Amino acid sequence: MSQDTAKPSRKGLPRWARLLMTPLILLAAAALIWSQLPKGAYSTDLSRIGDGRPALVLTYDASFLAGMRVMGYMDEIRDDYMPRVHFLVANVGTPDGRSLANRHGVRDGAVLLFSAQGTLVEQLPAPAGAEELRQALDRTLMATR
CATH class of the missing domain: 3.40.30.10 (Glutaredoxin)
Structure with a gap:
């Protein structure tokens, strides 16, 4: 068996980029939610x-x-x-x-x-x-x- 068939080749993003994808998506979602909140708290007193x-x-x-x-x-x-x-x-x-x-x-x-x-x-x-x-x-x- 040759080494070429032992490891399938991975196309696309490098491993470090794939690992950063989830935190970046979560950060972007949090920023979007934060931007939709009211600009300042109002008292309920x-x-x-x-x-x-x-x-x-x-x-x-x-x-x-x-x-x-x-x-x-x-x-x-x-x-x-x-x-x-x-x-x-x-x-x-x-x-x-x-x-x-x-x-x-x-x-x-x-x-x-x-x-x-x-x-x-x-x-x-x-x-x-x-x-x-x-x-x-x-x-x-x-x-x-």
Whole structure:
């Protein structure tokens, strides 16, 4: 038997490249997932409503998409209003979040704007864009002066 037939020839990538393929694929997948996460965490501490600073509260339900879309709008305007305004999320999957949503008759994706004293100033069922959110927040800030 000749040595030529004893070892089958391998065509394609060298062994070191094949070994690196799996970690590179996992790293690329992790980077893609990371890039889709919200840009910053939002507090869920609803006790901050009425603590002397106006609050924008998003009602969020993980089972639906509207809240995630509105959270993207919040990401766009957040830096312009920090630290004058609390940006909060009321997760309707928690007792506090569900209670707030039920009290004001809203669902996923609704935005509630509160004065510094905790009075509801404006309610947006599902803002269509960052500009609509910005205008409502500006009205709230003007009303609370």
